Amino acid sequence: MTGLHAFENARQLLKQLPGLGYRSAERIALHLLVENPERLQPLLEALRDAAEQLHRCERCGNLAESTLCKLCTDPHRNGHRLCIIEQIPDLLALERANAHDGCYHVLHGKLSPIRGIGPEQLNLASLEKRLSPNSSENIEEIILALSNDIEGEATCHYIQGTLLAAHPAIHITRIGFGIPSGTGPTYVDPTTLKNAIAARRQYQ
Amino acid sequence: MTGLHAFENARQLLKQLPGLGYRSAERIALHLLVENPERLQPLLEALRDAAEQLHRCERCGNLAESTLCKLCTDPHRNGHRLCIIEQIPDLLALERANAHDGCYHVLHGKLSPIRGIGPEQLNLASLEKRLSPNSSENIEEIILALSNDIEGEATCHYIQGTLLAAHPAIHITRIGFGIPSGTGPTYVDPTTLKNAIAARRQYQ
Numbered sequence: 001m002t003g004l005h006a007f008e009n010a011r012q013l014l015k016q017l018p019g020l021g022y023r024s025a026e027r028i029a030l031h032l033l034v035e036n037p038e039r040l041q042p043l044l045e046a047l048r049d050a051a052e053q054l055h056r057c058e059r060c061g062n063l064a065e066s067t068l069c070k071l072c073t074d075p076h077r078n079g080h081r082l083c084i085i086e087q088i089p090d091l092l093a094l095e096r097a098n099a100h101d102g103c104y105h106v107l108h109g110k111l112s113p114i115r116g117i118g119p120e121q122l123n124l125a126s127l128e129k130r131l132s133p134n135s136s137e138n139i140e141e142i143i144l145a146l147s148n149d150i151e152g153e154a155t156c157h158y159i160q161g162t163l164l165a166a167h168p169a170i171h172i173t174r175i176g177f178g179i180p181s182g183t184g185p186t187y188v189d190p191t192t193l194k195n196a197i198a199a200r201r202q203y204q
Numbered sequence: 205m206t207g208l209h210a211f212e213n214a215r216q217l218l219k220q221l222p223g224l225g226y227r228s229a230e231r232i233a234l235h236l237l238v239e240n241p242e243r244l245q246p247l248l249e250a251l252r253d254a255a256e257q258l259h260r261c262e263r264c265g266n267l268a269e270s271t272l273c274k275l276c277t278d279p280h281r282n283g284h285r286l287c288i289i290e291q292i293p294d295l296l297a298l299e300r301a302n303a304h305d306g307c308y309h310v311l312h313g314k315l316s317p318i319r320g321i322g323p324e325q326l327n328l329a330s331l332e333k334r335l336s337p338n339s340s341e342n343i344e345e346i347i348l349a350l351s352n353d354i355e356g357e358a359t360c361h362y363i364q365g366t367l368l369a370a371h372p373a374i375h376i377t378r379i380g381f382g383i384p385s386g387t388g389p390t391y392v393d394p395t396t397l398k399n400a401i402a403a404r405r406q407y408q
Contacts, residue, residue: 002257002269003269004274006253007258009253010247013250017232018231018232020232024222026293028222030267030291030293032221033254033255033258034260037259039217039220042217043217044251044252046210046214046217047236047248048248049210049214050211050214051244054211055238065207088234092230108238
């Protein structure tokens with residue numbers, strides 16, 4: 001491989017990372033290869049070290065140092081309340097907000113026929129195991145905290161129709177939709193407004 | 205280092221890359237370590253390979269496979285017209301636009317006292333060499349294509365006052381400022397409008 005092919009290869013692989021496009025991948029490649037080459041080696045080592053020490057929690061799919069993650073082994077979490085999310089950043093956001101005191105289950109994606117993501121690509125096998133009568137977890141409520149979009153909707157539907165139908169005793173909820181904090185009807189899009197009206201609640 | 209420290213370390217180093225903030229660095233780290241770990245090794249190898257084969261062009265600072273880059277050794281470029289830019293992405297943008305037929309000089313930054321970037325941090329020594337009477341280049345025009353901001357302004361000023369003052373025969377220009385393609389006065393900010401009025405030209 002010539003040097004410029006090697007560059008093109010690095011740029012292509014950077015471009016596959018979430019949030020990076022053609023230009024931002026190019027900028028990062030040039031930064032690491034020409035502008036600040038002293039930063040490359042520490043970054044490669046840091047990623048390799050982290051990869052060696054971390055993996056998916058076998059139970060919930062979160063980042064873990066051992067078989068189970070810190071949240072799954074924390075006795076202070078409410079283990080009967082399970083929040084299903086698409087990706088680890090969702091978990092981190094909910095934790096930063098102190099919004100949920102129970103455990104999580106990370107699907108690592110949502111159903112998306114267009115992008116070829118079907119049920120097999122999602123972390124559903126271990127969810128089924130968690131719900132089975134043999135499980136020690138005894139889950140009472142499941143909060144579906146998937147995205148407020150068509151794919152999130154389809155994923156909720158699928159989970160309810162397949163996994164949860166077999167467990168009628170479990171209370172299933174979905175996180176609320178509506179106007180985000182700090183703004184008003186003037187500033188949100190029509191779909192959000194419709195959701196907000198549909199999600200209206202008794203005012204006391 | 206424990207696993208979570210290793211993760212924090214990787215995230216910190218990713219955050220130093222251009223265009224990445226706390227959240228985007230976290231997202232990329234999780235992507236490479238947990239969500240799509242099969243992508244990590246090819247990326248590490250691609251960056252290492254590219255770093256081994258590429259470096260800065262000794263003359264202009266561009267990405268190069270050998271001592272000089274492809275543009276510096278291209279006999280079809282106008283070697284008498286030199287375009288001074290801040291960073292390699294500027295060069296790539298000008299090349300994509302087919303906007304400049306001469307050679308380039310990449311400063312790898314602009315003067316910024318706030319961020320501790322002085323003349324020593326810029327690629328100015330080789331620019332001085334290119335302008336010296338011993339150089340084979342015989343530069344006739346310099347186009348200052350630095351950013352339209354205070355730091356770009358200061359950098360142009362510095363280059364003119366130090367390097368170029370010794371070469372009165374060289375014709376110095378700065379790229380035009382004004383309303384970008386595809387929009388009109390209503391949609392640009394007041395500074396751009398003032399620049400555009402100040403940069404008005406004879407209409408024929």
